[in-house]
Every structure is written in C-alpha cells, then in structure tokens.
Amino acid sequence: MSLLGPVEVRALAEKLNLRPTKKLGQNFVIDGGTVRRIVRVAGVTQQDVAIEIGPGLGSLTLALLPEVGRVVAVEIDPVLAEQLPLTVAEHAPELASRLSVVHADALRVTAGDLGAEPTVLVANLPYNVSVPVVLHLLEALPSLRRGLVMVQSEVADRLAAGPGSKVYGVPSAKAAWYADVRRAGPVGRNVFWPAPNVDSGLVSLVRRDPPATTASREEVFAAVDAAFAQRRKTLRAALASWAGTAAAAEEALVKAGVDPSARGEQLGVAEFARIAEQRPASAPRIAAGRPGATRPS
Structure with missing residues (x-):
C-alpha cells in the first residue's frame, strides 16, 4: 500500500x-x-x-x-x-x-x-x-x-x-x-x-466518567460559560447574572464549598458541577447550548 x-x-x-x-x-x-x-x-x-x-x-x-x-x-x-x-x-x-x-x-x-x-x-x-x-x-x-x-x-x-x-x-x-x-x-x-x-x-x-453530580451537563456547562464570560472578575461577580444576583451567587458558591472571591480559572470541572447543583431555583432560565458550543475564555 x-x-x-x-x-x-x-x-x-x-x-x-x-x-x-x-x-x-x-x-x-x-x-x-x-x-x-x-x-x-x-x-x-x-x-x-x-x-x-x-x-x-x-x-x-x-x-x-x-x-x-x-x-x-x-x-x-x-x-x-x-x-x-x-x-x-x-x-x-x-x-x-x-x-x-x-x-x-x-x-x-x-x-x-x-x-x-x-x-x-x-x-x-x-x-x-x-x-x-x-x-x-x-x-x-x-x-x-x-x-x-x-x-x-x-x-x-x-x-x-x-x-x-x-x-x-x-x-x-x-x-x-x-x-x-x-x-x-x-x-x-x-x-x-x-x-x-x-x-x-x-x-x-x-x-472517563463525568463528575458525580445531580446537575445535568447543560447546567454544569452553563456555570462554566458564566464563570469565564468575564474572566477577570471574581466568581461572585461573574456568576451574578447566572444566579440572579451577586448575593445569590455568593450563597451558591459557599454552599458548594467554593471561595466567592476565587476566579473561574482556579476551578476544576468537579467544582463547577458542585456550583451548578446550588443554582437558585429562582434564577433566570438559561437556554441550553449545544455541547460543542464554547465562549471566549
């Protein structure tokens, strides 16, 4: 050949x-x-x-x-x-x-x-x-x-x-x-x-298996997208629109065991999964993107 x-x-x-x-x-x-x-x-x-x-x-x-x-x-x-x-x-x-x-x-x-x-x-x-x-x-x-x-x-x-x-x-x-x-x-x-x-x-x-989580892939990826949409901001600020308010974002982060003053680039996917689990039920609905969609980071 x-x-x-x-x-x-x-x-x-x-x-x-x-x-x-x-x-x-x-x-x-x-x-x-x-x-x-x-x-x-x-x-x-x-x-x-x-x-x-x-x-x-x-x-x-x-x-x-x-x-x-x-x-x-x-x-x-x-x-x-x-x-x-x-x-x-x-x-x-x-x-x-x-x-x-x-x-x-x-x-x-x-x-x-x-x-x-x-x-x-x-x-x-x-x-x-x-x-x-x-x-x-x-x-x-x-x-x-x-x-x-x-x-x-x-x-x-x-x-x-x-x-x-x-x-x-x-x-x-x-x-x-x-x-x-x-x-x-x-x-x-x-x-x-x-x-x-x-x-x-x-x-x-x-x-490999994804992190063990009650959150869906779409929910975890939405948290990832939000965290990196404003890369220089703390997670408390970056996740404000994702959670509804900065205070709600801080509460979700604390419940997930993540420092609200940390930044997205410090977290692994398992930590994003924990954050996604704590998103308030009252938070604005986020349309699920295709799995291949990425935002600038």
Whole structure:
C-alpha cells in the first residue's frame, strides 16, 4: 500500500480542481511519516472502529486502514467525500471494504448517521471548528472511548490545560467533563499543503466518567460559560447574572464549598458541577447550548 506524498496530493488536488479553503480549514498532510506517527500514537488495533473527521484527500485514512477494523470518514466537502473511496481503491484496493464515507457536517453528525459505533477518534481536525467538533463527538458518540486529534498548537494547550494554567478556560473545563486530555507531541508546519501559518499539536483523549453530580451537563456547562464570560472578575461577580444576583451567587458558591472571591480559572470541572447543583431555583432560565458550543475564555 502506498501513502500520499506531496506529488500525489497536488496531483489529486489538480484533478479535482481543488483549491484548499480557509473556510473549511483545509490543510492536507503530505508527509507519510506524520500520518504513521499519528496512527502509532493513537494505539489503534484491529478491534477498533475509527472515526476520522475531515479526511480530505485521504493521507491519514490510508495510514489508518491497515491498523483498524473499520474507518468511518466524515467529510463535509461533497467533492472530497466522493473522491475518497476512489483514492483508497487505487492505493489500497485490498482495504477498500474497511472504509465508509459519510457526507455530513461533523458538528451535527449523530451516532445514527454513521452505521457503526466508533471506538476511537483519529483526525487532523479543521482548525476553525476543532474544539466544537471534539466536544460534540464526545457527547454524541458514547461508544467513543479515546482519541488522538491534531489541532492548532494553541488549541492543544488549551484543551489539555488544568486549573490554574494561564490558558485554562471553557474548552479545558468542558473537555475535562468527558475525558482525560493530554498533549501528545508537536507537529511542524511543513508537513501540510498549504502550510499553515501556525504550528500544530497532537492531543490525546481518554474517556472517563463525568463528575458525580445531580446537575445535568447543560447546567454544569452553563456555570462554566458564566464563570469565564468575564474572566477577570471574581466568581461572585461573574456568576451574578447566572444566579440572579451577586448575593445569590455568593450563597451558591459557599454552599458548594467554593471561595466567592476565587476566579473561574482556579476551578476544576468537579467544582463547577458542585456550583451548578446550588443554582437558585429562582434564577433566570438559561437556554441550553449545544455541547460543542464554547465562549471566549
């Protein structure tokens, strides 16, 4: 089986009259060593069903297919979705039956769309939607036990950050609801075509149970969003609108065992869960957002 190098990637793009777009976050991997490394670090086996988001021209897909039982590739671009099975049939005909392609938006895909129960996420994620995609998939696909994703280096830092870190924020806390998240190594710019103007990083995800709480995920995430909406404020002030008043926020925080003068970046997701449990019944109703929604933090 042959992988896609710079010559093959550019030839495919020319054949499809494809000009990579920033809107879809299209930066295609042209280095065989990089995709082999991703598959190796992901630790996949023949028992795994891998879901790949944004397979593009198929560089990572071809590296995955020999190592897993099945690859479900979710591609939003109709031209690329149609081409991928043809590319696999040309480069790895003996593995073509292991691939299924779903033409869909990864931010809206559900378990019922896939025709399989993925056990592992392995993907070079589009930079512009990487965090929402990760959070959505962890919520929508309970069969997903682990993952390895390539994202912008700064995003990798934020996803893997713990409480107290300067880059800890909404993505960090929400990802921690679902999984143990860690950095798994850097990726340079020159392995892509076109080369992005930022570095990339690998992020490892291992599913774990959410904190034991009587609050729903939506309620906990609403507390997280409120705490980081005004990052420099104390929790007493930041949660005032969430609780109804600053006094009500302080009361909820004290009941949760959290210092009202603390700030959101000091708390782990278990503490946010305790806070959510204490939200006053009289507080203004907060519309539940999608699990992948994040606010600036």
